[in-house]
Amino acid sequence: MEQLGYSSEDKAPFNMAIDTLRRIGGILDEIHKVACDGILSPEQKQNILVPLVQHFFFQASPLLKEEVVTQYQTQVLSLKSIQVAMAMTRCGITKKKEVKLLYDPELDLKMNILLLNIQRELQKEKYFMPPKKDLSRAVTEM
Numbered sequence: 001m002e003q004l005g006y007s008s009e010d011k012a013p014f015n016m017a018i019d020t021l022r023r024i025g026g027i028l029d030e031i032h033k034v035a036c037d038g039i040l041s042p043e044q045k046q047n048i049l050v051p052l053v054q055h056f057f058f059q060a061s062p063l064l065k066e067e068v069v070t071q072y073q074t075q076v077l078s079l080k081s082i083q084v085a086m087a088m089t090r091c092g093i094t095k096k097k098e099v100k101l102l103y104d105p106e107l108d109l110k111m112n113i114l115l116l117n118i119q120r121e122l123q124k125e126k127y128f129m130p131p132k133k134d135l136s137r138a139v140t141e142m
Helices: 008-036 042-063 066-077 105-124 132-141
Strands: 082-090 093-102
Touching: 008 042, 042 066, 042 093, 042 105, 066 105
Parallel strands: none
Antiparallel strands: 082 093
16 A cells, blocks of 8 residues: 555545544434334324434534534534423312424425535535436546
């Protein structure tokens, strides 16, 4: 490897980037599975997707520029599904309390925009594959 211009110091960051991209890909797969699950209600999906989107950002952050991480961290950390505590009463007496999830279309939109923007930032840093039409150029540059 040293002959090809790669030093042993270059291998560790490259391997870390590959491992990070694998983890990011795994999270994107999980997001896809949850989004396509026909058994879950929209509010259940949203409750599961919030931490997945946050973990996607956490895993992607080492590959992003510091100012990009700073730009998105508050938005990502503020993502929360809506939960309402409801008291179940009988004859005016509270029997039990139940937590109900509520669906928020604005939260869905916010999460989708964040996912798109973070993926664009990763693509700007050349971590995601180029479109098919540019694939031959990417292979020849390797």
